[in-house]
Structure formats: structure tokens, C-alpha cells
Amino acid sequence: MMRGGEMIDELDDLFASAKAAAMQPSDALMARVLSDAAALQMQPVVSVPVRRRGGCLAGLAAVFGGAGSLVGVGSAAVAGLFLGFVQPDGLGSVADVWASDTVDQVELMPQVDALLAEE
Amino acid sequence: MPRDTLAELADEALVVLYANGDPDAARLLTKRLLPRVMGYAGRMLSDRVEAEDVAQEAMLRLWKVAPEWRQGEAKVSTWAYRVVTNLCTDRLRARRRRRLDALDDVAEPSDGAMSVVAGMIEADRMAALDGALAQLPERQREAVVLRHIEGLSNPEIAEVLQIGVEAVESLTARGKRALAAILSGQRAALGYEGAE
Structure with a gap:
């Protein structure tokens, strides 16, 4: 029988010794592994206030439902001011059709004396 | 989860718990796997420093893969042995190339x-x-x-x-x-x- 054949039986003994003599992780390695685990573990979600870009104008746009709406409202305001100052001729004729009589005095708070006198 | 309950869980369940943020799961997995991974790497490389590097890298890969771990596909220990085998093979080949074996x-x-x-x-x-x-x-x-x-x-x-x-x-x-x-x-x- 070849010598390798003889050694086969002793190999199991060597393997058992090797198993018992396996390298054990050091405390330092254990600490490094746990540190890695902690660093990679799912982090709790922290809500960070998002800083809005654009400041007041962006906030105003948000109130009106977006920048497009804000432009529309702004244009209408400017047009109203313009018409108020300029008072074009056509505007007077429209007012004539609507209220043709000249009004000298408008009683905004009518007195109740007349009603009381009738009783 | 209580530690006593954790100790009864399989490695695969612990990986899922780790991915869900349980800090004790990592500790228990390390305690179970690191000695095996280290022993195998040590036997393959016959070098403590290199074996520790490989063991740490294998565990690091486990932490990284944990969120995508699907139970039932593979045993964690088998997966870890495969990773260590590949890492050791790379190092042994590099040694041979450098003629510093x-x-x-x-x-x-x-x-x-x-x-x-x-x-x-x-x-x-x-x-x-x-x-x-x-x-x-x-x-x-x-x-x-x-x-x-x-x-x-x-x-x-x-x-x-x-x-x-x-x-x-x-x-x-x-x-x-x-x-x-x-x-x-x-x-x-x-x-x-x-x-x-």
C-alpha cells in the first residue's frame, strides 16, 4: 500500500485538530463588524423642513394656485388701475346707458321718520 | 423583539429583522456567523490579518445585501461561505501573482x-x-x-x-x-x- 494510503486514516485526526484550532475573531474584529452593521442599518426617517426656493413670491404663487394664476391676477389688477386713472370715453357711454339720469344726492341711509309719522 | 425570542430565530429571519432596523439582530448574526467565517478564512489563507479582512468584508456584504434578502432562497451561512471562498480565491491568486506566497x-x-x-x-x-x-x-x-x-x-x-x-x-x-x-x-x- 502506498504511504499516502496509510496517511488517509490519520487525516481525520488532523482535520479534527484543525477544527479545534480554528482562528477565532478578535474583540477588535467583532467591534468593527458591529460598527459596520450599525452604520449600514436602516436609519430612522427624520423630517427636515424643506427650505422653499423663491421666497415670498413663490409663497404668493402657491396661494393663488401657481405662477400662471398669479400672472393672471396681477394683469387684471394692473388693467383695473389703468382704466381707473385713464377713464376712456367709451367707459362714460357705458355708464350713461346703465344709469342715464344725473344723480345729485344719494341717500345711503334713509331715515325712518317718514314711516313713523304715518302711524 | 426580546432577545430570548431572537435567539430562536433562523439566520435568514435575523437578516430580515436587521434590515428592518433591529439592532439586536446584527449582534446575534455576528455572534453566530463571524466565528465560522473567520475560521474558514483563516484556514484558507493561513494569515490572521488577511483572514480578518476577509471576514469583515463578508459581513459587510451581508449588511449591504440584507434589505434585498429573500427568505427561502439560500441559507445565510452558505451564502457567507460562498462570499468568503471567492474573497480568499482572489487573495490567493494575487499572492501567487506577486510570488509572495x-x-x-x-x-x-x-x-x-x-x-x-x-x-x-x-x-x-x-x-x-x-x-x-x-x-x-x-x-x-x-x-x-x-x-x-x-x-x-x-x-x-x-x-x-x-x-x-x-x-x-x-x-x-x-x-x-x-x-x-x-x-x-x-x-x-x-x-x-x-x-x-
Whole structure:
């Protein structure tokens, strides 16, 4: 029988010794592994206030439902001011059709004396 | 989750718990896996510093893969052995390329020196075994260490090495025969001469 054949039986003994003599992780390695685990573990979600870009104008746009709406409202305001100052001729004729009589005095708070006198 | 309950869970469940943010799961997984991973890497590389690097890297990969871990697909230990096998293979190939294989020094002790020593102390016996293992072809060495030192079953080794079970049986048988042939010249030094 070849010598390798003889050694086969002793190999199991060597393997058992090797198993018992396996390298054990050091405390330092254990600490490094746990540190890695902690660093990679799912982090709790922290809500960070998002800083809005654009400041007041962006906030105003948000109130009106977006920048497009804000432009529309702004244009209408400017047009109203313009018409108020300029008072074009056509505007007077429209007012004539609507209220043709000249009004000298408008009683905004009518007195109740007349009603009381009738009783 | 209470620690007593955690201790009863399988590795795969602990990986899922770790991914969900349970800090105790990582501690328990490390306690279970790191000694095995370290022992295997140490036997393959015969170098504590390198083995620790490999073990840490293997565990790091486990933490990274944890969120995508699907239970039932693979055993965590088998997966870890596969990662360590690949990492060790890379390092051993790099050693060979650099011609700085420290194992060669251990693998080829002078016959004179060996015969002078009546019996090796345990560390020397292990050094002789490591040296002999280092002379085996890559796959044979992996199969022999996983089967005879790490104690994995043939189907588990097949999964680690991603080969068939029959191929594992062939590798371990051939590896063991080759190992015996390499070590036969050192029987006396290993303390086996005159034992029969």
C-alpha cells in the first residue's frame, strides 16, 4: 500500500485538530463588524423642513394656485388701475346707458321718520 | 423583539429583522456567523490579518445585501461561505501573482529539519496541514476544507461552490488522497510514525 494510503486514516485526526484550532475573531474584529452593521442599518426617517426656493413670491404663487394664476391676477389688477386713472370715453357711454339720469344726492341711509309719522 | 425570542430565530429571519432596523439582530448574526467565517478564512489563507479582512468584508456584504434578502432562497451561512471562498480565491491568486506566497515556506519544510523533530507541537502540525492544503488545486482545497474542517454537507458545499453534488464528492475524495500523499513524508514529524 502506498504511504499516502496509510496517511488517509490519520487525516481525520488532523482535520479534527484543525477544527479545534480554528482562528477565532478578535474583540477588535467583532467591534468593527458591529460598527459596520450599525452604520449600514436602516436609519430612522427624520423630517427636515424643506427650505422653499423663491421666497415670498413663490409663497404668493402657491396661494393663488401657481405662477400662471398669479400672472393672471396681477394683469387684471394692473388693467383695473389703468382704466381707473385713464377713464376712456367709451367707459362714460357705458355708464350713461346703465344709469342715464344725473344723480345729485344719494341717500345711503334713509331715515325712518317718514314711516313713523304715518302711524 | 426580546432577545430570548431572537435567539430562536433562523439566520435568514435575523437578516430580515436587521434590515428592518433591529439592532439586536446584527449582534446575534455576528455572534453566530463571524466565528465560522473567520475560521474558514483563516484556514484558507493561513494569515490572521488577511483572514480578518476577509471576514469583515463578508459581513459587510451581508449588511449591504440584507434589505434585498429573500427568505427561502439560500441559507445565510452558505451564502457567507460562498462570499468568503471567492474573497480568499482572489487573495490567493494575487499572492501567487506577486510570488509572495508565505504558504510556500510552510509547505516545503526541509526534510532534515522535519526528521530532527520527534514530534511537532500542535501549531506545527497545523502549519504542515495548511502547507499541504496550499498545494492542492483551488477547488479541491475548498471542497476538503468545507467538508472535513467546516463540516458542511455535500449539498451545502455544492451550493457554496456552485457545482453539482457528484463533483463535490469527486473533489473531496481526490483532495483527501492528494493531501495524504503530500503529508505521507511527514508522518513521523506529525507524530504518527510507529503508531501502527
